[in-house]
Amino acid sequence: MxxxxxxxxxxxxxxxxxxxxxxxxxxxxxxxxxxxxxxxxxxxxxxxxxxxxxxxxxxxxxxxxxxxxxxxxxxxxxxxxxxxxxxxxxxxxxxxxxxxxxxHDYLGTHTFTLTGAVGGDFIYDRQTATNTFALDFEPIILYRVTDWLLFEGTIEANLPAGGGADFSLPVATAQIFLNDYLEVQAGIFDQPFGDWYEDQSPFWVNRFVTAPLPYSVEALIPPTDIGVQLRGGAQWGALGQDIDYTAWVSNGPSFANDIPQPVVGQAINGVNTIKVNTNGQGYGGRLRVYPFPLDSNLGRLELGASTLNGKWLHGNWYNAWGVDFAYLRGPLQARGEFLEMYRQMPTGNADNRQGWYVQVGYFLNQLPLPFAPDPVADFIHRLEPLIRYSGVNQRAIVQDEVSTLPETGFSGSPSIFTPHAREVALGLDYWVAPSIVWQNEVDLELPEAGGSIIAFGGNPTPTVIPRGATPNDVAFLSQLAIGF
Amino acid sequence: MKRVPIAIFLALAVLAATCAAGGAEEIGKAEQRRLFRDGARLWPVYCAQCHNARPGSEFAPYQWDAIMMHMRTQANLPARDARAVLEYLKAGR
Known part of the structure; x- marks a missing residue:
């Protein structure tokens, strides 16, 4: 199975x-x-x-x-x-x-260049009933030997009252450029104190016809000096942020010796050509800084400080210091200075003086004028309205030194020769070209009371008279200034 | 004692004299272009600090060489800035 x-x-x-x-x-x-x-x-x-x-x-x-x-x-x-x-x-x-x-071969390696300025004035002063024309011609010759050596000479031809031309040599220097940061200048030069003498005094550079009071007929600082300068500038930050310096040794200050003895308020000499008043030297220093970079759109600001010290007679010291500023932004320009002078007197009385000025100008070249016809707009765009306030304080005036004869850049107003001079200057410039200007100026002389008048009157000892109220004055100056 | 400041002053001058000369330098085209660009920016500002800026066409180049040396002294311009303004004035003709 x-x-x-x-x-x-x-x-x-x-x-x-x-x-x-x-x-x-x-x-x-x-x-x-x-x-x-x-x-x-x-x-x-x-x-x-x-x-x-x-x-x-x-x-x-x-x-x-x-x-x-x-x-x-x-x-x-x-x-x-x-x-x-x-x-x-x-x-x-x-x-x-x-x-x-x-x-260039034809000219040669040594070249001469002629620049400078000329000023033609019309001057009116109410108090002295003066009205006159005046002329001053100041060519500058520049002789360039190499790219590190320049000689400069200024010749001043002035037409004073009642005579032919007066010639003077306010500047004659050798300028040696040692490197990018150091230059040696030797000779007779504009005093590098403040901005006025060196940079602002040429006719076409000064926006006004006259000088501000601290640099006018009763100046606190000698306009020129003979000696040696070391100077230079450098950029310390971005483009436009600069710093510069000037240090100098010179014959130093001296005071007018056409009166029998030194007194307070005595005029300072324009230059101390041959120094016989003392065996001391004059020492000066100036520092300027420009804090704003060019790209900041904050404008160009200049801040400066100066000092000048020296023995003016034997062992008696003259000390001066000052601070200044300048600001430029588009059509606006402003500048100002404050300076102080101390003079040790043989008699023991000190001679102290202070001076200041501030000025503002506004160029109308950027003013929009949409409805004005072209000729009118062109005329207005060439205008520059200006205002300046200046003053000097000193304890006395020497009567024998007062000269009210007008000259180029000076109205001759007696109100300027007071211990406490004050001036308001109103200006209107018409610029024909960058260096050609028609200047119009109204000066309101508003002196303050106080101080003394010192008069010798042919005597060896002075008479001192308290200065009372000084009358105000008005002056008008019109000048065609050409910088060439 | 009073001669010490003069001695220092002169020593400084001599020391400075041994420094490199502030002479002309062969400048390349790139530096030339930089100087021109800076000069174009500086010219209206530096000149207008005191006066209206004057165009380059007013003087020949050899005259500007001398005038700018004069202006470098007057305004204590930094050397490179003076070169930039000079380059602008000469090229701007």
């Missing part, structure tokens, strides 16, 4: 195997067909891709060729352009430099 069951199972298995084998055969054929189909598709796809890749490669090659050609033609064009430009530059440059060289 057991064998029978085993036999049936074997037969069943064999039968089942035969049936399955028949099904497997048809599936396999189907799979083979699909595989062949896939292979055929892949082949076609590969052939298509290879064709596309070939086409792309051809395109890339074509583009590369084009690019190479463009580069070549660009380089050729650039070379041609450069050559042409070079030729043009050479043609232009050679002719210009040939001309410049020829001209």
């Amino acid at each position: 057991r064998y029978f069951i085993l036999t049936i199972l074997i037969i069943t298995v064999i039968a089942a195997g035969g049936i399955c084998g028949a099904e497997d055969g048809s599936e396999l054929r189907q799979i083979r067909r699909e595989i062949q189909q896939i292979r055929a598709d892949e082949e076609r796809q590969r052939q298509r891709d290879e064709r596309l890749i070939g086409e792309l490669e051809q395109k890339v090659e074509k583009l590369e060729n084009q690019n190479r050609q463009l580069q070549q033609s660009s380089a050729q064009m650039q070379t041609r352009t450069t050559q042409q430009l070079q030729q043009i530059n050479e043609q232009l440059g050679s002719s210009a430099s040939d001309f410049a060289r020829t001209f």
Whole structure:
């Protein structure tokens, strides 16, 4: 029985195997067909891709060729352009430099340059009933030897009352530029104290016709001096932030010796040409700083301080110091100074003086005038209204030194010669060109009471009279100033 | 004692004289362009500090050489700034 069951199972298995084998055969054929189909598709796809890749490669090659050609033609064009430009530059440059060289050779290495200024005035003063014309001519000769050596001379030709021209030599210096930060200047020079004498006094540079009172006929500081200066400037921050210095040794101050004895209020001499008043020297120093960078749009501010010290007679000292500022922003310009002088007197009485001025001007060249006709707008745009207040305090005035004869830049008003002079100056400038100006100025002389008048009157000892109220005065000055 | 400041002053001058001379330097075109650009910015401001700025056309280049030396002294201009203004004035003609 057991064998029978085993036999049936074997037969069943064999039968089942035969049936399955028949099904497997048809599936396999189907799979083979699909595989062949896939292979055929892949082949076609590969052939298509290879064709596309070939086409792309051809395109890339074509583009590369084009690019190479463009580069070549660009380089050729650039070379041609450069050559042409070079030729043009050479043609232009050679002719210009040939001309410049020829001209320079003709002039020589030592060159003379003439600059300077001339001022022609009309002057009216109410108190003295004066009205007159006046003329002053100040050529500056610059003799440039090399790029580190310059000689400078200023000759002043002034036409005083009742005579021919007076000639003087306010400046004659050698300027030696040792390096970028140091220059030596020797000779007779404008006093480097404050901004007035060196920088503001030329006719066309001074916005007014007259000088401010501390630098006028009763000056606190000698206008010129003889000696040696060391000076220079440097940039300490951004562009426009500068600092500069001047230090000098000179003959120093002296006072007028045309009166029998030194007194308080005596006029200071314009220059101490040959020093016989003392064996001491004068020592001066000046420092200026410009705090604002050029790009800050804060304008240009200058702050300065000066000092001058020296023995004016034997062992008696003269000490002066001052501070000053200048500010420029667009059409606005303002400047001012305060200075003080102390003079030791042989008699023991001190001679103290203070002076100051402040001035403001506004150029109308940027004033919008949309409805004004062109000639009117042009006229107004050349105008610069100005105002200045200045004053001097001193204890006395020497009567014998007072000269009310007007001259260029001075109205001759007696009210200026008071111990406490005050002046309001109103100005209106008409600018013909950057260095040609027609200036008009009304001076209101408003002296304050106080102080003394010292008079010798031919006697060896002075008479001292208390100064009472001094009458006010009005003066008008009109000047054509030409800077050349 | 009083001669000490003079001696110091003169010693400084002599010492300075031994420094490099502040003479002309051969400058490259790039530096020339920088000077021109700075000069164009400095010219209206530095000049107007005291007076109206005068155009380069008013003087010949050799005259500007002398005038700018004079102005460098008058205003104590930094040397490079003076060179920049000079470059602008001469090139701006």
